[in-house]
Amino acid sequence: MITKEEIEKKITEYPIFEYAFFDTSELNFYEAVRTICKNECPQYGKSWSCPPGVGTLEECKTRCLSYNNAFIFSTISEVNDIANMDEVLSTRREHIRIVDQIKKNVFGRDEDILILTAESCDLCDKCTFPDKACGHLDRMYPCIESHTISVTDICEKHNMSFFNGHNVVTWFGMILF
Template sequence: MDENQEKIIEELKDLAIENEASNVALIKIDDIRFSSEFRDICETKTCGAYGTNWMCPPYIGDIHKLMLKAQSFKDGLIIQTIDHLEDSFDIQGMLNAGKTINNLARKLKNSHIIKKLGEIMVLGSGACGYCKKCSVLNNASCPFPNMAVSSIEAYGIDASSLAKAGNLNYINGQNTVTYYSLILFNQRK
């Protein structure tokens, strides 16, 4: 990585930590596992977002093409949030944690620092969630493309392999919820 990129990465790490990230780690995209099975999970509609958000399946696009797009990058910066829950039934706590990771992903995506990194892609966790009701449900285009964030799951990325690649714990104890964001980029020599 050239000196300039190293400095940018350090600034992004600081920005993430200042904005509720618990851990950050650099990884190689080759070290993470991709699988189209994650699309099958989306299609079961367990999280309720399938077909209700531009950034989720089926609208986000064919998973094989998305996996290839992600694999066109060589490097990644993982951002991990660990949030505490009142108990394992704390649904509101889980929803808040989902908002935290995607708000953080948006902040990083729109930071002036990241623009100096070259071509990038920023992913979050779960549905975009920026608008109360995604415009896809009104058959209208997304009015906030800079705020729209897709997920690691939609791109077929196995979050447990992300954690392993970054030497992070995938889960972090009783009554906690752990989420991931990923900045994909290419190191300059």
């Protein structure tokens, strides 16, 4: 199993803004986060990376707590207008590229990990949910919030920045190992 020291040594090659390690026992699972997804997110019920495609609250909690360690990190991107959602979401691809590289080059293909990241997966023009299984399980990363985990809660506990200035988008990735 990879160690925290090995991860720290390897992630210096990537444009990581901030990161923290913690035990998965520190994770809090909030039903209210799932309620927000259901009531406010246009991807609810439309993607394998979002509820209900990711499973029930209990299934998500069990999945996360089957790992001992968590590594959360952020990347940042500047945009011209933070209110322009198309521009904001266009910066997500670079974050996912970094997540893919960390998965491959830091954790390796054989490491048993769970990757959760920001926003709903957008690998396909139209997700196969719920009619067919996901065809990209190796690259489809569920949203952190889909597992009822509050990113702001983790940021507060581990002195990470959530807001990093006007017109700065902060993306988060979390790898459980």
